[in-house]
Every structure is written in C-alpha cells, then in structure tokens.
Amino acid sequence: MSPTSPGPSHALAGFAHGLRFDDIPAPVLERARIHILDALGIGLASTTFPFSRATLTAVEALSGGGGARIIGTAQTAAPRDAALANGVLIHGLDYDDTHLQAIVHPTAAVLPAVLAVAEQRGLSGREALAAYCVGMESTVRLGTAIAGGFHHTGFHGTGVFGHFAAALVAGRLMGAAPADHVNALGIAASTASGVQLYLEEGAGTKRLHPGWAASAGITAATLARHGFIGPSRALEGRFGLFETHLHSHAANVDLRALTTGLGSEWMMEQTALKPYPVCHYIHGAADAAGEIFARLDGAAIASVDILLPQETMGTVADPIAQKRAVSNAYEAQFSAPFVIAAMLLNGRFGLQDLSDEALANPRTRALAARCTCVTDPQSRFPAYFSGGVRVTLESGETLSAHVPINNGAGPRRLSLEAARQKFMENAGLAVSPDRAQALAEAVAQIETQPLSTLMELLTAP
Structure with a gap:
C-alpha cells in the first residue's frame, strides 16, 4: 500500500x-x-x-x-x-x-x-x-x-x-x-x-x-x-x-x-x-471442572490434568511452579492450577475466592500443587477458549470433561437476564x-x- x-x-x-x-x-x-x-x-x-x-x-x-x-x-x-x-x-x-x-x-x-x-x-x-x-x-x-x-x-x-x-x-x-x-x-x-x-x-x-x-x-x-x-x-x-x-x-x-x-x-x-473473575483463557477448563465437581461426591483427588490451548500456556500455565503457589489475588486470576483446584473443591469461582482467606486455603493450595497443564488436542482457540479437565482419584478412577465453547461466548453468550444478575451481585x-x-x-x-x-x-x- x-x-x-x-x-x-x-x-x-x-x-x-x-x-x-x-x-x-x-x-x-x-x-x-x-x-x-x-x-x-x-x-x-x-x-x-x-x-x-x-x-x-x-x-x-x-x-x-x-x-x-x-x-x-x-x-x-x-x-x-x-x-x-x-x-x-x-x-x-x-x-x-x-x-x-x-x-x-x-x-x-x-x-x-x-x-x-x-x-x-x-x-x-x-x-x-x-x-x-x-x-x-x-x-x-x-x-x-x-x-x-x-x-x-x-x-x-x-x-x-x-x-x-x-x-x-x-x-x-x-x-x-x-x-x-x-x-x-x-x-x-x-x-x-x-x-x-x-x-x-x-x-x-x-x-x-x-x-x-x-x-x-x-x-x-x-x-x-x-x-x-x-x-x-x-x-x-x-x-x-x-x-x-x-x-x-x-x-x-x-x-x-x-x-x-x-x-x-x-x-x-x-x-x-465473563462468568468468572479470572483470565478468559481458563474459562473452558473452569466450566469442565464445574461439571466434574458435580460428579465427585467428595472423592479424594490424586492428581489433575488441565487441558488448555497451547497458545495460552505462557499466560496461565507457565512457569508451573509459580502458578501452583500463587502469592496474591492477581497471580491467582492468571493461574490455571489455582482456579481449577478451587472449582473442583467448591464447584464455583467468584470474587469471594480471591480473598486472602481463600488464597491461603490449605486444601486449595495442596490440590493446585497436584495440577499439571497440558495441551488441549480438541481446542477451538481462538474462536473459543476451549478447555478440559482430567481428574485421577485416589481410587484409580478417572473423571474427564471437556468444554469446546466456554460459557459466555458465541452461542453460549450471557443473556440480558444473566448479565443483569451478575450486575446486581457485583454492584451489591x-x-x-x-x-x-x-x-x-x-x-x-x-x-x-x-x-x-x-x-x-x-x-x-
């Protein structure tokens, strides 16, 4: 030109x-x-x-x-x-x-x-x-x-x-x-x-x-x-x-x-x-963790594999030692291990999960330390921030879930009613x-x- x-x-x-x-x-x-x-x-x-x-x-x-x-x-x-x-x-x-x-x-x-x-x-x-x-x-x-x-x-x-x-x-x-x-x-x-x-x-x-x-x-x-x-x-x-x-x-x-x-x-x-107050790259995996939480029924978790788009690893997965042991809320928002650990333990992730008490929770930190981030072979990035979670229980059983289209995006975008509910919670x-x-x-x-x-x-x- x-x-x-x-x-x-x-x-x-x-x-x-x-x-x-x-x-x-x-x-x-x-x-x-x-x-x-x-x-x-x-x-x-x-x-x-x-x-x-x-x-x-x-x-x-x-x-x-x-x-x-x-x-x-x-x-x-x-x-x-x-x-x-x-x-x-x-x-x-x-x-x-x-x-x-x-x-x-x-x-x-x-x-x-x-x-x-x-x-x-x-x-x-x-x-x-x-x-x-x-x-x-x-x-x-x-x-x-x-x-x-x-x-x-x-x-x-x-x-x-x-x-x-x-x-x-x-x-x-x-x-x-x-x-x-x-x-x-x-x-x-x-x-x-x-x-x-x-x-x-x-x-x-x-x-x-x-x-x-x-x-x-x-x-x-x-x-x-x-x-x-x-x-x-x-x-x-x-x-x-x-x-x-x-x-x-x-x-x-x-x-x-x-x-x-x-x-x-x-x-x-x-x-x-966003339905979660964390880096958007983690949202598909967070959705998947929420699905697994509903199936865990209190079972003990031995290890977790978090499936993420390869292009996002440098933001939410590396260096893995730092992502597993966050020191403040902002680090937590860009840590796939911390967010997924909290989702698996609580079935949700909101602003309350960024409090000092939540960041120091020994159960969350212990589970985050057992999380590994791997490339998602089914990723639809960048059209959607897909993600998955594979949980190995102490019993040896494996639970898996994968979300191709993250909640809030594309055909799953938040409705006016859902956006208004989020607004009322935040403004409140x-x-x-x-x-x-x-x-x-x-x-x-x-x-x-x-x-x-x-x-x-x-x-x-």
Whole structure:
C-alpha cells in the first residue's frame, strides 16, 4: 500500500465521523447496553478491593478535582484522570468483557473515555451510546486483524488498541472532522503500549492499561482538535503500529479485517462476558471442572490434568511452579492450577475466592500443587477458549470433561437476564439494592436521557 493511498487509518476515521445512531442495528445497541451494565457493575465492585484505594488516592493527587465523576465514589477529577480511574476500576478485577478472536477487553478502555468526555460536554446518552459502539467495533477489528499477535511480542492488546479506540470516541464526542480523527490516530501511535511484564510476579500494571489508554485517547483527540498534526498512516505505515509492535508477526496482519463490512457488519456483537473473575483463557477448563465437581461426591483427588490451548500456556500455565503457589489475588486470576483446584473443591469461582482467606486455603493450595497443564488436542482457540479437565482419584478412577465453547461466548453468550444478575451481585458489594436497580434501569434507557443522569447514579450516595 503506497503512502498516498487511503488505508485502514482513514477508514476508521471515516467510520468514527460518519456513523449515525440510526445506522446501528437494534441487536447491536442491545448488546452495547448489556456490556455497559456489566462494566459498571464490575467498576462498583472494584471500589471495595484494596487496589482501588491506591488508584483513587493517586488520581486525587494528580488531578486535584474536576468535573468528571468516578464510578462508585464521591470523588471527581479532570476528564483524563477520571477516565484513568474508571478504566482501572472496570478492568481491575479481570471480570470484564473479552472479544475472543481479537483477544482484547474492549469496554474497559472505550467506556471510560465515553463517560468522561460525554459528561464534560453535557451530551446525551444517545450520543454516548453511539460513540461507545464506534469504539467497541474499532477495538475488536484492530485485535482481529492481528490474530492475537501481540501475545507473541509481549504486548497486552487492550493496552495498545485502547489508545486508538479512545481517540476515536473522544474525537467523535468532541465533534472532530475526519482529518482530526486521522491526526488523533497518528498521535495515539506514539503513546500506545502496555507490556505483559505483570505476568512475572502478579503486579497490578495490567489493571492500569485500559485506563491509561482512555486517558491517552482523550489527550490525542484534544491535541488533534486544536491543530496538532499526527502521522496519517498510524496503523499501516512503515513504522506504524503493526510493524513496530509485531515485528516478524506483522506479515500475518489481515488488513481486510479492519475495513470489510465496517459500519454494516458488527463484530462487537460477538464480545463475550465473563462468568468468572479470572483470565478468559481458563474459562473452558473452569466450566469442565464445574461439571466434574458435580460428579465427585467428595472423592479424594490424586492428581489433575488441565487441558488448555497451547497458545495460552505462557499466560496461565507457565512457569508451573509459580502458578501452583500463587502469592496474591492477581497471580491467582492468571493461574490455571489455582482456579481449577478451587472449582473442583467448591464447584464455583467468584470474587469471594480471591480473598486472602481463600488464597491461603490449605486444601486449595495442596490440590493446585497436584495440577499439571497440558495441551488441549480438541481446542477451538481462538474462536473459543476451549478447555478440559482430567481428574485421577485416589481410587484409580478417572473423571474427564471437556468444554469446546466456554460459557459466555458465541452461542453460549450471557443473556440480558444473566448479565443483569451478575450486575446486581457485583454492584451489591458497593451500593444498596435500590441504587443498583436504578442504575440497571438507567442503562436500559441510556439513549433517552442525558448522560449526566447515569453519572449521578454512579456517584456514591
């Protein structure tokens, strides 16, 4: 592609500028409301966990107040800082949505940018919802184009793609022209990052990636709106996103995924919601462990084989000694042995299983030490995060289960009723049932009222 011919950067800019609310199909809008509801519930739940205190204290020091609200608190901040905080809260429990093929958490970077800019500018929920759909679709298509290639080069896709998506949604809400969007994408190319170093020791930096992306996207859009010039080929240029971040894997990029059917075919519809607050790679195996729990009837377990997609081993299975003996909640969320051990012992895995008491449970730790991770020969990755479990009992009997399509994905995606139940459970950790119910109703009617109505309900009573 020559430097002078229109490419995917211009295509995404045109999409962000030209899409009308009435062009968005009703099923897409319905999924958007469900995912916004899910994210806000997770954000509220996060305010009850220790990592939120460090985040909110730091944001207060950075911002010193402002006109944008932060989920579940009475605290306000400048829009960029509010977006940073809300991104951390939405993604901090690793309970937020994932597009499986793109391997990206789209809402965690997109929604904080939407909320901050739309509130600052006094916009309607209708405008916010349309911008959210633009950001979601852009993020998903970016991830799909590279087919999970960032995981080979050490980058966290959400922390990279989120910069571009947030720049587009912020620009749209600011009234950007197509040229402004192109410049904003070019600026975002110089800020987009997010390395997976957190995997080495369970550090919390992954929580930061979507919020930082939202903040940087707002920055890029604002600079562009005021005449700052960015490179026009942010994605496809010689030193654009694909070349700089993918290296030898850049040859696998499918540029058609960025533009084919853009605006008429909505890939964001296939984004999955999580039934477990752990890395999505573990979900198929967790489903399988739940099936085996129902058949165990208290029998003693000698050993466990966890079947996982080969491509996910480096995230949730290696190094095995560390994964078997987690030291904190964040390590636990990326440990197949710990999660599967807890599922086999309890038949479920929820936020309560990330408490200090649960992490120290000697039965769980002992069983995790007897877990081995092996390649799943029936894996349907990356279309689905398949998985299986094979349990050998002390009696010598073997129990096996395999789940080709993980719960929450594809034909098993969570319904509105299931998503609402998850929201009520999560939101209920931070607010009263009446407040949670009012929030759910506000999201269901988001396009009929000012965005400020929703933001007021998100503020601590």
